[in-house]
Amino acid sequence: MNPIHGDKLRGHLETLILATLERGEAHGLEILHRLETRGCGLLRLKEGSLYPALYRLETAGEVSAVWESEGHGRRGARRRIYRLTAKGGKRLKQARGEFEQFVTVLGGILGAAT
Amino acid sequence: MTRDESHWPPDFDAEVRRLVEPIVAGARRKRMIEEELLAHLTEAYEEEVVLQSDARAARRAVRRRFGSAAEIGRQLQAAVPRRERVLFSWLGHMETYMARWWIAGLVVFLVVFAIAVPDSVEFSIGALSMLVGMGFVRACQTSPVWRATWPMWAGVAAIAIGPAIILPGLAKYKQTGEWTQTAGPIAVGAFILLAGLAVIVWGLAFRRKPLA
Numbered sequence: 001m002n003p004i005h006g007d008k009l010r011g012h013l014e015t016l017i018l019a020t021l022e023r024g025e026a027h028g029l030e031i032l033h034r035l036e037t038r039g040c041g042l043l044r045l046k047e048g049s050l051y052p053a054l055y056r057l058e059t060a061g062e063v064s065a066v067w068e069s070e071g072h073g074r075r076g077a078r079r080r081i082y083r084l085t086a087k088g089g090k091r092l093k094q095a096r097g098e099f100e101q102f103v104t105v106l107g108g109i110l111g112a113a114t
Numbered sequence: 115m116t117r118d119e120s121h122w123p124p125d126f127d128a129e130v131r132r133l134v135e136p137i138v139a140g141a142r143r144k145r146m147i148e149e150e151l152l153a154h155l156t157e158a159y160e161e162e163v164v165l166q167s168d169a170r171a172a173r174r175a176v177r178r179r180f181g182s183a184a185e186i187g188r189q190l191q192a193a194v195p196r197r198e199r200v201l202f203s204w205l206g207h208m209e210t211y212m213a214r215w216w217i218a219g220l221v222v223f224l225v226v227f228a229i230a231v232p233d234s235v236e237f238s239i240g241a242l243s244m245l246v247g248m249g250f251v252r253a254c255q256t257s258p259v260w261r262a263t264w265p266m267w268a269g270v271a272a273i274a275i276g277p278a279i280i281l282p283g284l285a286k287y288k289q290t291g292e293w294t295q296t297a298g299p300i301a302v303g304a305f306i307l308l309a310g311l312a313v314i315v316w317g318l319a320f321r322r323k324p325l326a
Contacts, residue, residue: 046181
């Protein structure tokens, strides 16, 4: 299978992040690792693009974030831990419904051609 | 890459600062983005340094993974809430205008002060000269045109100031016939005048070099 690059993910990244956070709170790099694992290594996302998406979700109130505690046992800068909010959960549910419809419609069209 | 690659932890600070600095947003948000990106890059580096042959390759891999700084910068800017973007863009402009108004107010005050209190003329001229000097240095720092032509402007200023010191000194000598009181100012004026000429000559020579 061919890798899926960032351009193809446009418009879906925020929903993918919400789906990732449904499994539990995580910091940026952990979210990326979860996406990589669940995408079977086929998602090719530029890591820097994750943060603007996270900030948009935070502004929209769909995720909340806290700084990790001081005694995080790591060197250097602190990470922010993101959590799905109730509003984010609702959006995720809605996006799943829309995506299922999208796949059904396009799958029907593309499947009919083969 | 000119930095020492062997030191630990990897110094991504400057790169992150360059990325975040132009973003129009509140200082708190910018600090937050800076720290979070720094934590990300450091952790990514820790992963890569295990996988790659050396620190240099690990850095390259981290940058590749992270993506184009220009593109990420644009995305980060777009992620700043509109009201915050508008507010800080406006505040940025206000800061510039306020600085200008502040300087204009100071100049007006010094001129009025010099007129109202005749004994303060020298003080006001000195303060105005300092303001002009500060403006000149600022212009040389920010404008490429001023940076390229500063020797000429500095030279012209020195040529104007030098005789302004020499001529009253010579007039005083003519009146009193005493060198002891006038030699000092005349020497200082002559030094400024010659320095101005030297700066202009040096500036012209300096400008010719890149053309040769």
